[in-house]
Amino acid sequence: MRDTLSIEVKVNGIDRSIEVPVHHTLLDVLREEVGLTGTKECCVVGECGACTVIVDGRPINSCLMLAVEVDGAEVTTVEGLAAEDGRLNPLQEAFLDKGAPQCGFCIPGQLMSAQALLDKKPNPTVDDVHEGLAGNLCRCAGYQQITAAVLAAAEVERQ
Amino acid sequence: MKTFEYTRPRTVAEAVRLLNEHGPDAQLLAGGTDLVIELRNGWKEPEVVIDLKRIDELRPSITEDGGFIKISASTVMTDIAEDQRIQKYFPALVESAVVVGSVQIRARATLAGNICNGSPAADTAPPMLVYDAVVAIAGPNGMRRMQVDDFIVGPGKVALERGELVTAIELPIPQRPMGAAYTRLTRRRGTDLASITLCCGVDADGITRLAYGSVGPRAVLLVEMSGVLADPNASHETKADILNEMFLGASPSLRSMRASPDYRRAMLRVLGARALQTAIERLPRETAA
Numbered sequence: 001m002r003d004t005l006s007i008e009v010k011v012n013g014i015d016r017s018i019e020v021p022v023h024h025t026l027l028d029v030l031r032e033e034v035g036l037t038g039t040k041e042c043c044v045v046g047e048c049g050a051c052t053v054i055v056d057g058r059p060i061n062s063c064l065m066l067a068v069e070v071d072g073a074e075v076t077t078v079e080g081l082a083a084e085d086g087r088l089n090p091l092q093e094a095f096l097d098k099g100a101p102q103c104g105f106c107i108p109g110q111l112m113s114a115q116a117l118l119d120k121k122p123n124p125t126v127d128d129v130h131e132g133l134a135g136n137l138c139r140c141a142g143y144q145q146i147t148a149a150v151l152a153a154a155e156v157e158r159q
Numbered sequence: 160m161k162t163f164e165y166t167r168p169r170t171v172a173e174a175v176r177l178l179n180e181h182g183p184d185a186q187l188l189a190g191g192t193d194l195v196i197e198l199r200n201g202w203k204e205p206e207v208v209i210d211l212k213r214i215d216e217l218r219p220s221i222t223e224d225g226g227f228i229k230i231s232a233s234t235v236m237t238d239i240a241e242d243q244r245i246q247k248y249f250p251a252l253v254e255s256a257v258v259v260g261s262v263q264i265r266a267r268a269t270l271a272g273n274i275c276n277g278s279p280a281a282d283t284a285p286p287m288l289v290y291d292a293v294v295a296i297a298g299p300n301g302m303r304r305m306q307v308d309d310f311i312v313g314p315g316k317v318a319l320e321r322g323e324l325v326t327a328i329e330l331p332i333p334q335r336p337m338g339a340a341y342t343r344l345t346r347r348r349g350t351d352l353a354s355i356t357l358c359c360g361v362d363a364d365g366i367t368r369l370a371y372g373s374v375g376p377r378a379v380l381l382v383e384m385s386g387v388l389a390d391p392n393a394s395h396e397t398k399a400d401i402l403n404e405m406f407l408g409a410s411p412s413l414r415s416m417r418a419s420p421d422y423r424r425a426m427l428r429v430l431g432a433r434a435l436q437t438a439i440e441r442l443p444r445e446t447a448a
Binding site: 002005021022025046047052058059060064066068130134135 | 160161163164165188191192196198199208210212237260261262264266350
């Protein structure tokens with residue numbers, strides 16, 4: 001029995017070959033092996049969304065996916081949103097402008113769900129934002145600011 | 160999480176061989192939205208995990224063939240909700256797929272997994288019953304097919320034998336005009352397990368198919384042939400009597416934290432009447448000759 005498997009995965013635009021334990025989740029591997037700790041561990045049952053990353057264009061809970069399942073896939077984490085020189089993207093700027101991050105713990109997941117929504121629907125309605133981010137909980141209850149930030153980012157992109 | 164042997168067969172035959180060889184020590188992995196939790200919590204400790212997502216025969220995921228829309232075992236809820244053929248022929252299935260979990264869950268969770276887990280609250284079970292879905296099963300003795308109504312047995316139990324796996328859910332394209340609606344009762348608007356799941360379909364011949372779940376060990380299907388329920392001119396009282404009769408089989412859990420049995424029974428009648436009305440409104444009117 002092989003306890004590890006070598007996978008090829010593109011993380012934030014960089015091709016990587018990683019030897020992963022077959023029973024480790026994508027969340028574990030991103031944090032422990034790749035060193036990207038922006039993705040947060042929280043409920044580990046797929047209810048809170050803190051571990052959200054984008055896999056092949058769709059937001060997913062990285063706590064519910066085995067790392068071996070992303071073999072051949074493209075993964076974007078919160079670290080992959082900003083430009084290479086560190087400039088924040090319009091969505092991240094809007095989160096700051098609107099005061100969306102309070103304690104900040106849920107924000108990487110909120111950003112990833114919001115980015116996936118905007119990639120698919122550049123002109124979302126309020127309902128679209130609520131539905132698109134329904135899988136991301138915020139214990140500070142910053143939902144109004146988060147929603148406002150997503151709508152503002154869409155507005156910026158339109159200009 | 161305990162370690163296991165991870166396998167990803169390229170063919171259905173290879174998956175069947177692995178399943179047959181390891182029996183209860185093997186576990187199928189499709190979307191993993193339930194399985195990974197069970198593995199982490201130690202509720203399941205398989206020796207072998209068989210990932211279905213690299214099986215060539217399960218792609219393309221949604222096909223139209225011989226009067227059926229076939230949805231392969233690796234097809235996720237998001238794909239179902241976005242498919243134009245399913246939107247056209249099976250709108251109530253779309254309505255159930257878009258309320259499963261969150262966006263993140265729907266991007267991973269599969270229709271086949273939703274049925275095979277045997278949850279009494281499975282959102283997609285009532286529409287599959289109303290649409291008369293067929294489950295395609297591969298096993299050591301080849302393929303067999305059965306109605307989803309026969310496939311669902313009870314909590315966590317479906318009619319799969321050793322070495323068998325579901326390869327597709329096949330939905331017969333309705334031959335007669337049909338209107339259908341899915342509705343559910345939850346404690347909050349989104350991202351919740353349903354206290355009631357309910358789907359109603361009426362066709363141009365006046366046949367009403369009603370399926371409901373989360374109020375007993377499994378979702379159940381009832382068919383009303385008299386035409387009264389489907390009649391837009393029949394009184395609400397007459398329909399309510401028939402619906403009440405159809406709900407007699409409900410046996411909601413006494414211990415559920417989601418809703419009391421009395422509340423579920425009362426709301427079944429409300430949801431039933433509403434879904435019936437919506438189904439009737441959605442039935443395409445036959446143009447006068």
